[in-house]
Amino acid sequence: MQFFKKPNIEFIANRKKFLILSGILIASSIILILVFGFRYGIDFTGGTEIAIKVEKNLETNELRKLLSNAKINPDEIKSYGEKNQFLLRLKETGEAANKIESALLTTLKDYNVQILKKDTIGPKIGAEIRVQAFIAVILSIIAMLIYIGLRFEFPFGFGAVIALVHDVIFTLGMIIVFDRLNIINLEINQGVLAALLTVVGYSVNDTVIIFDRIRENREKLKGIPFAKVANISINETLSRTIITVLTVLLVLIVMVFLSGPVLQGFAFTMTVGVIVGTYSSIFIATPYVLWYLKKVKKINVEADISKETVTAKA
C-alpha cells in the first residue's frame, strides 16, 4: 500500500495563503480566550468535586431540585461519563465540604447513592499548581528552543518554537469552542495540562523530522535555492507525516470515545494538538526559517521558484 507516490505539492509557494489561514485561526483563538476565558478545574482554583452514581434513573434537573430542597447548592451539577452519574462542584473545602458531602449522602439515600470519587484541593495548593503549570509550559518551550537551536541552527529553533506556540494557542481556542458548545467537558485541569505539554513535545517532534530532511537535502542539493530544498523535504517526508499522524490519531480517537470521563479531556486535547502540530510543522515552522534567511540573512532563497520546480524534476 502507498498513499503518496512521489508527491510534489507546492507547500512553500502557497505558504502565504496558509499563513493568512493561521493568522485568522490564531486571532480568533486569542479572541475566544480573552472573551470567554477558560473554565479552570479545581486543580487550579481549589474547591471540591464529588462524582456520584445513583441506582435509579435521575435527570440532572431532578437532582438539582432534590438537592436544592435539602439546601445543598453546588456551583455546578453535570452528568459524568455515563447515565445516572453526576459530577458536583463546590467552592467549599475541608470541613464545610465534608458536611455537604454527608448531607448529600443522606438526601440521596433512597437512590442508593455511591461516591465514585471526591477531590478536595485547598486554595493555596490550587494557586501553586497554577504557577507550576505556567513554569512548566514556559520551561518546555525554552528547552525546545535550546535543543533545536543546538542540533540545527537557531533560526530553526525559533521556527519550531513559533510553530508550537501557534499549536498551543490554537488548541486552547478549540478547547473553549468544544467546551462552550457542551460537546465535551474540557475544563483546564492537570490532565489537559499534561496533554498540552505532550502536544508541545509532539509538535516539535514533527517539526524536527522535516528539519532533519532539510538539513540532509541542503548538503545533497547544493546550489538549489532554500525554498525549493524545503519544499522537496516536506514532500519527501509527507508520507511518513501522514502515516504517523494516522496511527497516533487512531489511538487518540479510541481514547476519546472509550477511555471514560477521566481521560477524555486529555485525549481530546492531544487529538487537536496532533492535527495542528502536523499542520504547523509544514506551514509555520518551515516558512519561518525561509522568511528568516530571506529577511534577516538576506539570502536569495527563492530564485524563481516556478521555473526551477520543472527543471529539478527532470
Place this chain on the structure above:
Amino acid sequence: MKKSWGKILLVLLPIVISLFLLYPTYKASNLEKLKQRYLEEAKKAKNPSDSLAIIEKFDKQYGKELLDAKANRIKLGLDLRGGMYVTLEVDVLKMIEESAQRDAIDDIFQEVLEKTRKDAQTSDEDIVDIFKRNFDQIARPKRKFLSDYFDFGGEALATEDKIIEKLKENAKESIDQALQVIRQRVDKYGISEPTIQKIGQRRILLELPGVTNETEMRQLLQTTARLEFKLVRNDENLVAAFYKIDEYLKKEKQISKNNQNLPSIPSDTSIKEKQLVSADTSKTESSDTTLATKGTDTTKAGEKADTTDPYKGLSQEEKSRRYLEDHPFTTLFITNYMPPNGERTQYQRDVRFYNASQVPKGEYSFEIFQDVWNKFEAILKRKEVRALLPYDVEILPGAKPEIIKDNKGKEYKILSFYGLKRDPELTGEVITDAVATYDPTTNQPIVTMSMNSDGAERWAKITGANIKKRIAIVLDNLVYSAPVVQQKIVGGNSQITGMSSPEEAKLLKIVLKAGALKAPVQIVEERIVGPSLGEDSIQKGIQSLLLAALLVLLFMVAYYSVAGLYANIAVLINVLLIVGIMAAFQGTLSLPGIAGIILTVGMAVDANVLIYERIREELEKGRSMKSAIDEGFSKALSAILDSNITTFITGLILYFFGTGPIQGFAMTLMIGIITTLFTAILISKALFQITLNMGATNISFGQPKSVKA
C-alpha cells in the same frame, strides 16, 4: 544461521527478561484469587474455629509466597484500585502558637497570629518570616519582645534572632516528626501498602489504598500527637477524691429521688437525674462483673482492718449491696494499694474503704475493664465531679489493655489508668534518641533514651526530686509506660526496664523517638476514588489499550505488509518492556500511566515508519534489499533520535512540575521513549537481519509492485 544467533538472542532476551519481571505480578494475582477462594470457604465453615483454620492453612502454605510476590509486582494506582490520596501540610502558625508560653499569650500576640494567618493565605513566604514581620509591626511598638512570649530555655536562646532561628528549626523538624507519627498511626490502622512520603519542606503525601472511612482517617491524620513526661499522682489525695465522688453521686441520687415527689422538677436537676440514672445502671452491672471476677474476701484486708464499719451486723449479701449503692464510682474499677516506702511487689489488691477520710497514705494503682472506661470517663468529664479532683491532676488511660482469660477462656481487656500531674515535666522534643535493646545482665528487654543538654539538665532536676516515684510517658494522651525513678539521672541517658516483651520495648522506643509531633498538620489536598470507579477505569483503560493497539497493528500490516509485521513485533516487545521495567522499579500503574502506554503504542510505530519510508526510497533508487535496509536504518537514525529526545525533554519537565497522576503519565512516557528507541532501532533491525541471513533476498515493505521493478 550461525551468525544470526546474536541477533536472535537480542530479540528473545528482552522478552524473557520482561516476562521474568512480570512473573511476580502474575503470581500475586493468582494467589490473591486463591486467597479469595479460601476466604469464601472460611465464610461457609460451620464454626469460627474451622474458618480460622482454613485461613491459617492458606497463610501457612502461601502466605510468604504471596508477600514476596506482592513486593515485586506492579502496583495499581489509587485511581485504579480505589482509596484515599491526601496531602498534609504542617501548620507552622499553630506550631508557633504552641511554642509560646501558654500564660504569656495575650491579645497583642493573638493579633500578630491572626494577621500572619491572613497574610500566609496569599503568600509563599516562609511563615516564620511573615510572623516576624507582623510581630515587628504590631507588637514591637507596644514594647513587646519575642522573649516575652518564647522561652526555649537558657539565656543563650533568649535573643530575638535566636528565637526566630529556633522557630525555623522547629518548623523544619516538625515535618519529619509528623511523618513518623503518621506512619505509625497509619500502620496501627492496618492499611495495606500505604505510601507515605515527604514532599518539599512542609508537606506529606499519603496514598491509602482501600480506605473508605474518610472521616476516621481524617481524624487519625490531623490529631496532634504530643509526647510528654508527667508525674504520676496515684496518691491518697486522688483516692480520697474518688471517694468524694462516690459521696457526691450518692447524694445527687437521693436529691433526685426526693425531687420526684415534688410537683415541679427544675429542668436542671432533671438533666442531672438522667445522667445519674444512666450512669447508675451501668455501674451496678459493671461493678458486679468486677466483684465476680476479681473481688475476693482476702483482698478486703483494708476493710477488715478498719473499725468503723458502717454496715456492721448486716449479712454479707446485704453488705455488698449497700456498699455498691454507697460507692457508685469507686466500684467501677479496682484499686491496688502500696504503703509508703513499701516494696513495689507487695501491692495489696482490690482495696476498699468506706469514705475519703479512711484512705491511708501511700501509692495506688488502678485497673478497669476496657468496656467500662467510657462510662468512667463520662462521669469524670462532668463539671461537678471534676471539681472534686485535685485541680492539677488529670486522669489518663494506658495505651494498651492487658488481656486476661478467665477459667472459661473468655477474654477480658483490662486497662490501667493513672492520675497525672496536668502540667508536663518535660515534652518530647528534648529526646535525641531512643533504642530498644536487652539488658546484658538480666537479658530483659529495655529501652534506653538520651536527651539533649537542655533536656538532660531538666531531667536531672526532675528525677532528683522524684526518686522512687513514677513518671508517665504520655503520647496522644495515652500512657505508654510509667517507670519508677531509681536515681537521679545526670547527663540525660536513661534506661527504662520492666517491659514484658521485646515488642513492648520496641513500641516504647517508637513512642519516645517519634512521639513529639510539634506542629499539627492540616489536609490541603484530598482525593478519594471509590472502588467502583477504579474497576470501571481499569476495564475502560484496558479496552481502549487493546482496541488502539489492534487498530495500529492492523494498519501497519496493511500498509507495510511483512515489514509491518516486524514493526508490530517490535511494538509488542516495547509494551512488554515498559510494563516489565515498571515492575522492576516497583512503579505504580495509574490511569494516566495507561494513557502513556497507549500513546506510546501510537508513537512507537513512528520510528518504524521513518525507517520504512527511507527503505522504500532507497529501494526505489534501485538499491539491493540488504543495502536499502542498512541505508534506511542509518539515515533515519538522526531524525528518530531528535524527535524522541524532544518528547523526552517535555516528559522530564512534566515529571518535575507535575504532581501524582501527571508524574505517572510522564514516567511511562519517558520509559516508553527509551524502550521505543531500543525496540524500533535494534530489535526490528535484528529481525530483518535474521530474515536476510536465513537466505531471504526480498522482504516486502508493502510498496506497490511497479516500484519494485
